[in-house]
Amino acid sequence: MQVCGVIPARLQSTRLPGKLLLNETGKTLIQHTWEAAASSEKLDRLIVATDSLEIMECVHGFGGKACLTGEHPNGTDRIAEVAMHELFDAEILVNIQGDEPEISPVFIDKLIEVLIQSPTADMATLATPIRELDQLQDSSCTKVVCRTDGSAMYFSRLPIPFTRDQNPEIFLPEQSPWLLHLGIYAYRRAFLLNLTQIPPTPLEQLEKLEQLRALESGATIQVAQVSHPSVGIDTPEDYAQFVSRYQQNQ
Known part of the structure; x- marks a missing residue:
């Protein structure tokens, strides 16, 4: 069973503009999230789905995979586009929030396992x-x-x-x-594609x-x-606290 993780990544953010490209730790926020998710043992593939050429180039720069999508009202629709045009063989797709740099790969694996075990x-x-x-x-x-x-x-x-x-x-x-x-989801492919067609x-x-x-x-x-x-980064204060935790652990 092919399991693919998708990180929807918008450049714009109301409370913290351009947050995924903040890099006070020496790495961008999107790189932290990518590296955490890439440690999952149950993901066969991982890709960033973004509407920003700048984010895509950033991801490619640190060795990750990314693709450009159209404009979408939410991450679910963005993932559905990637499922249709990039991840043809994915049977399960996992929506991983791009602003959660400390997401546990163990949590991702547990999410995938519960869907597999719940037919x-x-x-x-x-x-x-x-x-x-x-x-x-x-x-x-x-x-x-x-x-x-x-x-x-x-x-x-x-x-x-x-x-x-x-x-x-x-x-x-x-x-x-x-x-x-917690805002992380695993979808069966057919269900995801159908869900995004429902008003x-x-x-x-x-x-x-x-x-x-x-x-x-x-x-x-x-x-x-x-x-x-898991802790999401929504405000400058959230990001400052993340930077402090990261530096303390280095």
Whole structure:
């Protein structure tokens, strides 16, 4: 079974312009992400899908593989284009966020394995227990609730499940019933190509969560739990903290 990782990479970023090309560590952010993902034992191929010639040249410069795509509203559509025109033999495609330079290759391997071992699942994703009240109440942190078989029931920006009669703090940090959704996905090829042909669905538009389109369309999303979240770089402060962690480990 051919498994391909795709890193969607846009040059523009509202809160941190050109972030994937920042290089205060001596490497660009996109190179850090590439090297972390390339350590996966279950990816047969890895490619950056970008709308930027500058990013493509950067990736080629450090020895990675990249291709130019058209303009797309999201990474899923970008990956679907690459699947159709570049990755003809890919049976599973993994969406790896370009701004997560510390993504664990072990997490990538676990995601792939859970999809392989779940033959009825159309796609898979990761989640981790929420340990802090601020994160639980933060609408920018997406939560997921699952069935007993580990498949997703719903994703929301609100704290779900809701504790009607108890203070949520009594469950934190050790007995948390809440799961933080991590933005990494593995898709079966045919499902991915079909999903991108479906117009945005009502719940997706309300919550602004693309994965709800799959659930509303009847798909099965298998969720695997991991021990901790990966850290995305969205702001100058995020990047400064990453640079500090990197330098401390050198």
